[in-house]
Amino acid sequence: MKRLIVLTSLFMCTLTILPVLAGYQVGDVATDFKLKNIDGKMVSLSDYPESKGFIVIFTCNHCPYAVMYEDRIIELQTKFAAQGYPVVAINPNSANKQPKDSYANMITRAEEKSFNFPYLHDETQAIAKAYGATRTPHIYLLQRQGEDLKVAYIGAIDDNARKADDVEARYLEDAITALESGAKPDPDFTKAVGCTIKWE
Template identity: 60%
Template sequence: MKKLLPALAACLLLALSSFMMLRTAATGYQVGDKAADFQLKNVDGKLVSLASNKAAKGYIVVFTCNTCPYAKAYEQRIIDLHTKYAPQGYPVVAINPNDPAVAPGDSFADMQKRAKEKKYGFPYLQDESQEVARQYGATRTPHLYVVSRQGNDFVVSYIGAIDDNSEDAKLVKTKYLENAMTDILAGKPATVGATKAIGCTIKWKKA
């Protein structure tokens, strides 16, 4: 029996380690986690990473798309967030994680067309492999993550929704993202660091 104890303990540790890895993979980033950098293709054909903008204090990373009604409803609000916060060091980076085979209107060509029509002042990146969306734990469009630069790292400061009304910007009562940004820009943790993202489910590649 005594000989079995070390083996049982090793099995338990392995199982616990596997569980934690699966949990991390399933849930993605939490507030306070370091966000890994990425390189994704922008609509202009160039690769963009978090580290590429040396002047950025952080980013408002938005997983969004062309086709989702929620993404369309929030589009102008996303543009306005970039206009407001880019001069303060937190530009928007929009990422389209949808598989165009499932959502044909989210092809790279359609992304280029949309960005041109709406005159996006921020990168609109294609997450072709969907690895970045999975890493972040994004499940919806739109799904927002504020990441703040700390030395050479980017740390997640806020996750969730832009505000409390996905249909009409005029009826918004609570601006979750802007409230969080007020705290973040003041050098404090967001009072409300996470909210529930409301939107269409990401169109994942079929197995």
């Protein structure tokens, strides 16, 4: 009986976290959104009708792994916005759970680092849930195919969070190169250590 209760409660646990763990796989059509940027204006992917795709990055202010990638994200925007793949960064964290990730602190951090990309606030966390983001940083590379934006790569920017100089595999850049040559990214999915998204 006790075992049954334990099993049932574990099962219910699984059910409750499923909506978070669901989300996109490579090949799925990604949803657009309308989220507030650090300049107070609303930003949607439909604001960039000419883009070939997007580098959507779930990131935040407080996570050391996110911070280690800030300079690399600035470089990605410099390099790939011009090639048709702009960076769109989204902070999905609850400021109640992690005050450093408040909207006000997003503005401060963006000014300190001179972010050259939109840094959007997913206040309801609905977009992080729709995409299936679980950690920061968590990258979704989207490719425009007709009317749709399809997920082409999910995972890490590269294989070395700590030392940008010591990176061997640039997963995200290689994925864009593959798309540009008409190929499928390989790998199209990677994992990396990161901070949990701070759900409300």
